[in-house]
Amino acid sequence: MWRYPLSFLVLLAFLFAGDALAHAARLPLPGSVLGMLLLAGSLRLGWIRPALVQPAAELLIRHMALLFVPAGVGLMTYFGLLGREWLPVVAASIVSTVTVMAVVGWMQQRLERDA
Amino acid sequence: MPDAAAIVLSLAATLGVYAAARAFQRRIGSVVLHPVLVSIIVLIVALRMLGIEYEDYDRGGRVLTFLLGPAVVALGLPLHRQMEEIGRKRNAVLLTILVGSVAGALTATVTAALLGASDEVIRSLIPRSVTTPIAIGIAGRVGGLPALSAAVSILTGVLGAVIGPPLLRALGIRSPTAFGLALGAAAHGVGTARAAEEGDVEAASAALAIGLMGVFTAVLAPLAIGVLLRLGWLN
Numbered sequence: 540m541w542r543y544p545l546s547f548l549v550l551l552a553f554l555f556a557g558d559a560l561a562h563a564a565r566l567p568l569p570g571s572v573l574g575m576l577l578l579a580g581s582l583r584l585g586w587i588r589p590a591l592v593q594p595a596a597e598l599l600i601r602h603m604a605l606l607f608v609p610a611g612v613g614l615m616t617y618f619g620l621l622g623r624e625w626l627p628v629v630a631a632s633i634v635s636t637v638t639v640m641a642v643v644g645w646m647q648q649r650l651e652r653d654a
Numbered sequence: 655m656p657d658a659a660a661i662v663l664s665l666a667a668t669l670g671v672y673a674a675a676r677a678f679q680r681r682i683g684s685v686v687l688h689p690v691l692v693s694i695i696v697l698i699v700a701l702r703m704l705g706i707e708y709e710d711y712d713r714g715g716r717v718l719t720f721l722l723g724p725a726v727v728a729l730g731l732p733l734h735r736q737m738e739e740i741g742r743k744r745n746a747v748l749l750t751i752l753v754g755s756v757a758g759a760l761t762a763t764v765t766a767a768l769l770g771a772s773d774e775v776i777r778s779l780i781p782r783s784v785t786t787p788i789a790i791g792i793a794g795r796v797g798g799l800p801a802l803s804a805a806v807s808i809l810t811g812v813l814g815a816v817i818g819p820p821l822l823r824a825l826g827i828r829s830p831t832a833f834g835l836a837l838g839a840a841a842h843g844v845g846t847a848r849a850a851e852e853g854d855v856e857a858a859s860a861a862l863a864i865g866l867m868g869v870f871t872a873v874l875a876p877l878a879i880g881v882l883l884r885l886g887w888l889n
Contacts, residue, residue: 605669
């Protein structure tokens with residue numbers, strides 16, 4: 540069982556490193572994203588083994604959806620704003636979702652055919 | 655109410671509502687009734703009816719929100735595995751997701767600006783296609799409203815998972831890598847779950863798209879703000 544707290548601590552260490560790096564280098568990236576890149580890089584260079592982070596990482600990823608429920612509930616504080624601006628929000632979401640889907644699917648298939 | 659009691663109560667309520675919403679979706683088998691969407695609606699209605707302020711609920715909610723940090727870091731593990739697996743397609747994938755990230759941020763912000771959205775809303779829409787925990791982080795950095803970005807990201811995920819497969823088939827997308835990347839890039843976690851129903855290559859490609867979309871959009875978001883300011887779409 541100690542593998543869970545240990546792997547969680549390793550993830551927290553990468554989060555801390557990401558935060559510190561973002562702050563020190565004044566990078567416009569969330570510390571968590573930098574931490575993710577640092578972790579992927581460390582794994583790639585063989586500095587750490589996947590098994591070291593795997594237990595907590597897989598647990599957190601499996602239940603990640605639950606973790607953003609409180610942030611979503613925070614929407615209740617913006618009801619006034621949303622009441623006025625629901626149309627641009629919904630329209631932008633639909634247009635942009637269709638565009639990203641079509642552009643990525645089409646372009647990847649095209650590049651694979653040419654390769 | 656004492657702090658510990660408030661924390662325990664709101665954590666219990668969140669976990670209970672989420673577990674029930676998940677069981678409900680399993681029984682119904684509908685993508686539209688995504689458990690996150692259902693949980694958020696149920697909790698907002700319940701807090702309103704009980705007259706509880708969001709700040710009080712969030713004393714417990716913050717505990718879960720904090721865990722999003724290590725959860726995003728954890729995505730480095732599948733990102734590493736998928737980059738190894740994708741092999742010689744790597745450059746094509748990087749280029750495709752880069753273009754997808756720019757297209758997503760531009761179409762969302764320009765559409766919203768044309769329809770007269772306010773600055774805060776336009777800024778909140780930039781990380782729309784990005785997985786929710788990263789979207790929250792980006793929104794905070796570019797002057798958007800993190801809760802709005804979270805909600806739009808969740809809605810986008812559900813929307814993309816529903817319209818994605820028929821849209822991609824209509825476009826004649828047959829490459830499993832392209833199919834998975836498109837679902838992951840446009841609809842992140844929910845899209846990846848949908849891609850997993852198609853096959854392993856689709857699932858792995860979608861997972862890769864989530865990580866890359868998050869990184870590229872995080873890097874490009876401040877640039878997008880600069881472009882929008884210069885064009886006069888933002889003040």
